[in-house]
Amino acid sequence: MSPKTDQHILVVEDEADIAELVRYHLERGGFRVRVVLNGEDALREVETERPALIVLDLMLPDIEGTEVCRRIRRSPETAGLPILMLTAKGEEMDRVVGFELGADDYMTKPFSPRELVLRVKAILRRSEGRHPGEEEQIRAGDLTVDVGAHSVYVKGTPVELTATEFDLLVFLMRSPGRVHAREGLLDAVWGDDYVGYDRTVDTHVRRLRKKLGAAAEHIETVRGVGYRFRITDPSDMH
Numbered sequence: 001m002s003p004k005t006d007q008h009i010l011v012v013e014d015e016a017d018i019a020e021l022v023r024y025h026l027e028r029g030g031f032r033v034r035v036v037l038n039g040e041d042a043l044r045e046v047e048t049e050r051p052a053l054i055v056l057d058l059m060l061p062d063i064e065g066t067e068v069c070r071r072i073r074r075s076p077e078t079a080g081l082p083i084l085m086l087t088a089k090g091e092e093m094d095r096v097v098g099f100e101l102g103a104d105d106y107m108t109k110p111f112s113p114r115e116l117v118l119r120v121k122a123i124l125r126r127s128e129g130r131h132p133g134e135e136e137q138i139r140a141g142d143l144t145v146d147v148g149a150h151s152v153y154v155k156g157t158p159v160e161l162t163a164t165e166f167d168l169l170v171f172l173m174r175s176p177g178r179v180h181a182r183e184g185l186l187d188a189v190w191g192d193d194y195v196g197y198d199r200t201v202d203t204h205v206r207r208l209r210k211k212l213g214a215a216a217e218h219i220e221t222v223r224g225v226g227y228r229f230r231i232t233d234p235s236d237m238h
Helices: 016-029 040-048 065-074 093-102 114-127 163-173 184-190 196-220
Strands: 008-012 031-038 053-057 083-087 105-108 137-141 145-148 152-154 219-222 226-229
Touching: 008 016, 008 040, 016 053, 016 114, 016 163, 031 040, 031 083, 040 065, 053 065, 053 114, 053 196, 065 083, 065 093, 065 152, 093 137, 093 196, 105 114, 114 163, 137 163, 145 163, 152 196, 163 184, 163 196, 163 226, 184 226, 196 219, 196 226
Parallel strands: 008 031, 008 053, 053 083, 083 105
Antiparallel strands: 137 145, 145 152, 219 226
């Protein structure tokens, strides 16, 4: 069994047997786990004791998981809270919708409990202390990223990003002008053991651009290949 941590995982799942399965394996993975059975309780729990991550089922008896995710992402206090969606839906469009709403990852039932724990740990590595000890700041025109503080600003206004969006932006900014294939971005940002889809990258890039607003033009699509961080004047990049 893994050593205990002080990290609190909130599991939102109305099927008792699945909830207990998830709880059991996460606790064996070293986490503190709280289980709630519906969306209203999940939203209250997030306000009462902010979890390190939420495992969120989409099919809930009161509020749909998609709406729970939307409300969490809408609040500045919880906008960056990591979310792993867990659902019986497995079609690609369902995954795309989940990522569009701000999920950091997506698993379908039936699932491997071991993989679930590994994915939770991978998301948390991205969301907490991703770059320990670094004081690095990266600037490109009106876009500023403080890596150590995990902060992003456009024209001095803070931008709330999820853990994955932040890592994707930093990775692209660290190699301006270089084209990255979608498969390479999956390996670099999500991890080489992640089983993902090209659309995963596309939906995260789309969300990232939307949040960056005026600075979105820096993230350029290279048709048929992938993405790159574009700068028009090299002196703007420092």
